[in-house]
Amino acid sequence: MHQWYVHGFEWTQKTGFVYPNEFITWSIQIVMYPFLTGLVAGAFVLSSLYHLFGVKELKDMAKFALVFSFALLLGAPIPLMLHLQQPLRGVEIYMTPHFTSAISAFGIVYLSYALIVCSEIWFLYRPFFVQRSAELGKKGGLSALLGFFYGVLTLGAKDVSPKAVEADHKAIKFLAGIGVPAACFLHGYAGFIFGSVKANALWMTPLMPVIFIMSAIISGIALCMFTYTVVMEWKKHVTKKRLARHLKTGDTLPELRATEVEMVRISAKYLVAFMIAAFSLELLDLIFRGYTAVKSWDILRAVIYQRDWVDIFIKQYLCGYIIPFILLLWPGLTVRRAVLATVLVLFGVYMMRWNVVIGGQEFSLTFDGFMNYKIPIIPHNIATFKEGVFGAVTVGMLPFIFFFFINKLIPSFPPVHHEAKTK
Amino acid sequence: MSLQRREFLKIVGSTAVGAGALSAFRFLAKGEAAQILGSANKNQKWVFLVNTYNCVGCGMCVRACKLENEVPYNAPVSRTWVERYVELDNGTVLADSPNAARDGFTADNPMGKTINPADITKAFFVPKLCNQCEKPPCVQNCPVGATFSTKEGIVLVDRTWCIGCGYCIMSCPYGVRFFHPVYHVAEKCTWCYHRITKGLKPACVFACPFGARQIGDPTNLNDPVTKTIATQRVAVLKDEYGTKPQVFYLGLDRIVR
Amino acid sequence: MSHVWRPLYVVAGIVAAILIIRHFVVPPQFGVWERGYMYGWHNKAAETWWANFRVGYKGRDYCKDCHPGHYKQIMASPHAIIQCEDCHGPAINHPDNPPKLQIIKSRLLCLRCHTKLPYPTSLRSQLPGFLDPNQHNPGIECVSCHNPHSPVLGGN
Numbered sequence: 015m016h017q018w019y020v021h022g023f024e025w026t027q028k029t030g031f032v033y034p035n036e037f038i039t040w041s042i043q044i045v046m047y048p049f050l051t052g053l054v055a056g057a058f059v060l061s062s063l064y065h066l067f068g069v070k071e072l073k074d075m076a077k078f079a080l081v082f083s084f085a086l087l088l089g090a091p092i093p094l095m096l097h098l099q100q101p102l103r104g105v106e107i108y109m110t111p112h113f114t115s116a117i118s119a120f121g122i123v124y125l126s127y128a129l130i131v132c133s134e135i136w137f138l139y140r141p142f143f144v145q146r147s148a149e150l151g152k153k154g155g156l157s158a159l160l161g162f163f164y165g166v167l168t169l170g171a172k173d174v175s176p177k178a179v180e181a182d183h184k185a186i187k188f189l190a191g192i193g194v195p196a197a198c199f200l201h202g203y204a205g206f207i208f209g210s211v212k213a214n215a216l217w218m219t220p221l222m223p224v225i226f227i228m229s230a231i232i233s234g235i236a237l238c239m240f241t242y243t244v245v246m247e248w249k250k251h252v253t254k255k256r257l258a259r260h261l262k263t264g265d266t267l268p269e270l271r272a273t274e275v276e277m278v279r280i281s282a283k284y285l286v287a288f289m290i291a292a293f294s295l296e297l298l299d300l301i302f303r304g305y306t307a308v309k310s311w312d313i314l315r316a317v318i319y320q321r322d323w324v325d326i327f328i329k330q331y332l333c334g335y336i337i338p339f340i341l342l343l344w345p346g347l348t349v350r351r352a353v354l355a356t357v358l359v360l361f362g363v364y365m366m367r368w369n370v371v372i373g374g375q376e377f378s379l380t381f382d383g384f385m386n387y388k389i390p391i392i393p394h395n396i397a398t399f400k401e402g403v404f405g406a407v408t409v410g411m412l413p414f415i416f417f418f419f420i421n422k423l424i425p426s427f428p429p430v431h432h433e434a435k436t437k
Numbered sequence: 438m439s440l441q442r443r444e445f446l447k448i449v450g451s452t453a454v455g456a457g458a459l460s461a462f463r464f465l466a467k468g469e470a471a472q473i474l475g476s477a478n479k480n481q482k483w484v485f486l487v488n489t490y491n492c493v494g495c496g497m498c499v500r501a502c503k504l505e506n507e508v509p510y511n512a513p514v515s516r517t518w519v520e521r522y523v524e525l526d527n528g529t530v531l532a533d534s535p536n537a538a539r540d541g542f543t544a545d546n547p548m549g550k551t552i553n554p555a556d557i558t559k560a561f562f563v564p565k566l567c568n569q570c571e572k573p574p575c576v577q578n579c580p581v582g583a584t585f586s587t588k589e590g591i592v593l594v595d596r597t598w599c600i601g602c603g604y605c606i607m608s609c610p611y612g613v614r615f616f617h618p619v620y621h622v623a624e625k626c627t628w629c630y631h632r633i634t635k636g637l638k639p640a641c642v643f644a645c646p647f648g649a650r651q652i653g654d655p656t657n658l659n660d661p662v663t664k665t666i667a668t669q670r671v672a673v674l675k676d677e678y679g680t681k682p683q684v685f686y687l688g689l690d691r692i693v694r
Numbered sequence: 695m696s697h698v699w700r701p702l703y704v705v706a707g708i709v710a711a712i713l714i715i716r717h718f719v720v721p722p723q724f725g726v727w728e729r730g731y732m733y734g735w736h737n738k739a740a741e742t743w744w745a746n747f748r749v750g751y752k753g754r755d756y757c758k759d760c761h762p763g764h765y766k767q768i769m770a771s772p773h774a775i776i777q778c779e780d781c782h783g784p785a786i787n788h789p790d791n792p793p794k795l796q797i798i799k800s801r802l803l804c805l806r807c808h809t810k811l812p813y814p815t816s817l818r819s820q821l822p823g824f825l826d827p828n829q830h831n832p833g834i835e836c837v838s839c840h841n842p843h844s845p846v847l848g849g850n
Contacts (some may be wrong), residue, residue, distance in 0.1 A: 018509040018618035021603075031548070031694065033565075033612030034518045034537035039603040099601020099621040106581040106600055109716050110724055114732045117604050118580035129708070133701040169704070171697030178697065185698045212574060212678055213610035309677075379612045380694035382532060480728065493818035495806040497780050504784050505750040523813070541806030542818075543827075554825075560813030576733050585736030588728035595740035598721075631747035640751050646775040646807075647817060688815070 021099065024398060025390055030383030038375045038387045041401040043097040045371045046409045048204045048226065049364055050090045053413075055197040055227070056234010057083035058131065063284060065134075065190035071280040074428045079238045080138065081426035084131050085417035091124065093409045096400045116207040123203055127196045134189040136169070137182040139424050143168040201230040208370060215310030215381075216317070216374040221299050228292035233363035235285045236356035239278060243353050245427060253430045270430055278352045282342050285359070293335045296366070313381040321384065322373050330369055334362010473667050474655050476571050476683060482589035483633055484655040486662045486671070487564050489688040492649035494519055494562040496541030501644030503539065505629060514615040515539065516626040517566040517641050522692050523547040525556045530692045538562075563693050564650055566641065567592065567613045567626035568674065568682030575605035575614060575625075584623060590683065591630050594623045610678045628652065750784030753777070757785070768843040781842065801827070804836045 022037025057079045063069045064076035095101045107121040143164045150161025171178075202223040208214070209222025250270050257268070303314060318326055341355040372387050390402030399405050421427070474484055502517045503510050519538035523531040531547035542562070545552065573592050576584050583599040586592050594605075599622035606614040606623060617624035629639035633652065637643070642650045653662020665671070671685040674693070686693075723738040757778045758765040768774055779785055781803060782795045808823035824830050831839070840847065 018512050019621075020512050020514055020618050021616040021621070023513060031532040031534075034534055035514050035606075035615035036612050037615075039606050039616075094602075097602070099603075099616055100599065103581075103598070103600040106583075106598065108712050109720050110582045110598075110735070112580055112582045112731075112735050115578045115580040115604065117578070117602060120580070125708075129701075129705050133705075136701055137698075169697075169700040171700050173697060181698050207604075211578070211607050213608055379610060380532070382530075382694055478729075490815070491817050493807055493816065493821060494811070497776075497806065501751060501780070501784070506747075540802060542811065543802055543805040543809045545809075545811050545825075554812035557812060557814065559815045560811070561816040562813075562818065573733065582724070582735035582737075585727070585740070586729045586733040587741055588734075590729075593740060593744050595737055596743075598737060598740070627744060630744045632749055632751075634745045635749065637749065637753075643751050643753065644777060644780050646777070646780070649817075 025388045027386040027388055031380045032378040032383035032385060033380060036378055038385055040371055042406045043093040045367045046093040046406055049367045050086055051201050051204050052230030052233045053237050054083055054086040054090055055201040055230040057086060057238050058193055058197040059231050060235045060238050062190040062194050065186055071277050075242050075277055078242050078426040080135060081420060081424060082238060082417055084135060085420050086413045087128055087131060088416045089413035092412060116203055116210055119203050123200050127200045130189055130193045130196055134186055137185045140182055141174045141179060144172050144174050198227050202227050214374050215314055219299055221295055225295045228288055228295055229363050229366050231288045232285060232292055232359055235281060236359040239281050240353055240356040243349055249430050275349060278349055279347055282347060282352050286342050310381060313377045317373055317377050321376060322369055325365060326369050330362050330365040333358050334365060478571055478590045480588045481655050484653050485684040486651045486665055487684060487686045488649050489561055489563050489686060491647045492562040492564055493647055494521055494542040496538040497644045498564060498641035498650060499537050499539045501640040505640035509618045512618040520563045521547055523560040524558050524692055526558050568611060568684045569628060571681035574608040574680060578604045578608040591628055593627055594625060596620055596622050599623050610675050750786050751779050752785040764843050771844045773845055799835050799837050801836055
């Protein structure tokens with residue numbers, strides 16, 4: 015007989031009565047996947063607050079959020095690919111899509127959404143492309159090549175007259191308008207993937223897509239706030255050092271302003287609003303399950319209140335909602351406090367994904383046994399790498415690496431202000 | 438013929454004899470019997486009957502299935518399996534299927550526990566296999582059309598097309614599907630499609646010495662299996678999922694999962 | 695103003711590329727078959743593939759011409775309900791391939807039925823057997839005394 019390998023056998027511990035073929039089939043990569051798409055959707059919604067709803071205070075962050083959303087978007091399908099047993103066949107969802115399956119919608123929704131984001135970025139950066147291609151085109155060597163690349167990115171539209179730029183802005187507004195429902199659709203369908211599995215008692219609820227969208231938005235806003243603040247503070251730090259080097263003795267360092275506290279406060283307000291929605295929906299789901307107490311409730315109760323008690327009530331609810339609520343709503347919000355809150359929110363949303371994906375597989379279809387996901391730490395083959403800690407960390411870092419390079423091409427951060435104190 | 442053999446046949450045949458209630462012979466329109474069995478698929482060609490009273494838990498079916506269908510013998514997955522249920526007079530239910538019952542049940546140790554035979558109120562075996570649902574959620578949820586229902590209602594997997602996403606595995610309420618340990622695509626019981634299309638019986642049915650597993654023709658009301666399903670009190674597994682299973686059970690119990 | 699449509703051209707190009715690749719990649723027999731799009735969206739060739747899977751278990755009619763003695767003996771015994779290949783393994787293309795079938799002589803094979811399990815609602819409790827097989831000649835294979843083709847001691 016051939017060499018064989020049973021998927022899930024290495025990290026599944028069974029107790030009680032479990033059907034022979036049951037394993038933790040969907041592991042850490044499927045936790046990463048909705049987490050990443052959630053961030054994509056959330057980042058886009060944040061950028062749309064400015065582009066579509068005209069929340070002026072978010073202007074600077076909106077640009078960054080859009081580009082960051084694109085980097086996350088590039089990262090989102092990677093965990094999906096990694097979890098496939100036949101990764102090279104993944105393209106079949108574009109070849110023979112079976113739309114009665116929530117997963118096949120991925121192909122269409124992901125592609126449409128990616129095209130919307132790309133187009134929006136194109137309109138936003140078109141004058142920049144035109145300018146860069148003109149600048150670099152004059153130089154020689156590699157710069158000329160880069161200039162040519164920017165030229166291609168303009169798609170031949172080099173008109174930067176006020177009228178043309180005005181048209182760009184209209185297009186951005188339109189794309190942001192269709193982008194918000196598309197982002198919600200992208201993530202709502204990720205919720206639908208789980209919510210529509212009637213065989214899984216924990217997953218099956220029509221609330222699932224809505225819960226996913228809400229937690230997606232909070233995670234996206236939180237990550238944008240976090241990354242934006244951290245990068246801007248880093249830039250401030252670098253600028254300060256650079257200025258200090260050129261300083262003559264006796265001169266004072268000019269006051270540097272990087273993160274706008276006002277902007278952080280405004281985005282924190284939106285964050286809290288969506289957190290209230292997400293938290294209410296999740297509580298509603300929990301209360302409803304306990305109140306209706308259908309056949310599966312006995313086993314679900316054992317999972318929620320006993321096996322996963324710490325994961326759900328401490329990590330997800332207390333760390334992910336309650337503490338950030340207090341941190342964000344306590345008067346006199348500082349940047350530092352906001353950053354701490356966003357980290358906790360991100361952790362909470364990650365735990366929510368974990369508790370759905372892994373929690374949903376922790377009980378057997380028999381309702382009479384449990385499975386424990388023993389996450390592989392030190393990998394000894396490809397499967398234990400992909401479906402273990404290292405695979406998750408790799409996938410989690412990729413969007414940031416993508417963003418680093420994309421940001422080189424299309425800078426998305428505003429310059430650090432040198433504000434001489436007007437005193 | 439020895440005495441013992443006649444005894445066996447009596448036991449094995451006892452349930453089929455009771456199925457003689459259908460009065461007059463009549464010809465059936467295409468799919469009419471299938472409709473009597475609750476299936477809307479007029480082209481349905483096969484129906485499965487499990488008589489749990491007759492199952493002795495020898496596991497010959499599991500062994501035959503693995504060897505017939507080339508599922509690695511020592512891998513902890515199987516297209517079919519046999520469950521043991523033991524209910525004690527204090528209400529405890531012990532259920533297990535060690536190694537999918539590939540080696541049968543050779544000791545009275547449900548879930549590894551030693552029990553006093555006097556405490557047993559009910560105990561029996563339940564073979565499980567693919568229900569070839571009329572409305573298979575595994576097929577509905579396949580994103581690429583790699584699993585499908587044939588005209589006759591048998592659900593198969595296209596090994597050249599499956600992307601291995603596992604959505605079908607998550608979708609099956611019966612836990613029938615798994616990733617093939619060698620080909621790394623979704624794998625499932627096919628009722629031995631290659632055998633039944635040649636007029637042979639599925640390997641598990643073939644290997645069962647006690648007639649606990651039977652396959653029949655739902656277009657023929659005189660087929661003993663169809664007759665039993667149409668006239669006896671049969672049950673299906675987990676009908677609350679709306680999957681319309683096509684494996685019918687005699688002697689199911691509330692404790693069966 | 696017309697430049698705002700440029701991204702749409704790119705989109706159209708991508709969609710066209712997918713459709714063209716699709717044309718070459720999708721197998722010719724892939725389509726909506728008898729059970730409709732929900733249940734019948736597949737490559738028809740896969741049905742043929744499964745229908746052509748090799749048959750392993752051949753049945754006792756396949757055995758009886760070459761092994762008439764064993765056949766007649768077992769058919770006259772209580773073990774007549776057991777298929778030859780249950781204990782001997784699937785014939786597949788025997789005697790060409792495999793030339794020899796594996797005979798399982800382990801006690802465990804017999805104990806699959808002959809450990810007596812006191813399960814009142816199951817046929818198992820009615821089979822002849824031992825509540826504790828270890829009390830009956832432990833360590834000795836059943837086949838040392840019992841002929842599986844005619845298992846009753848002192849029988850034919």
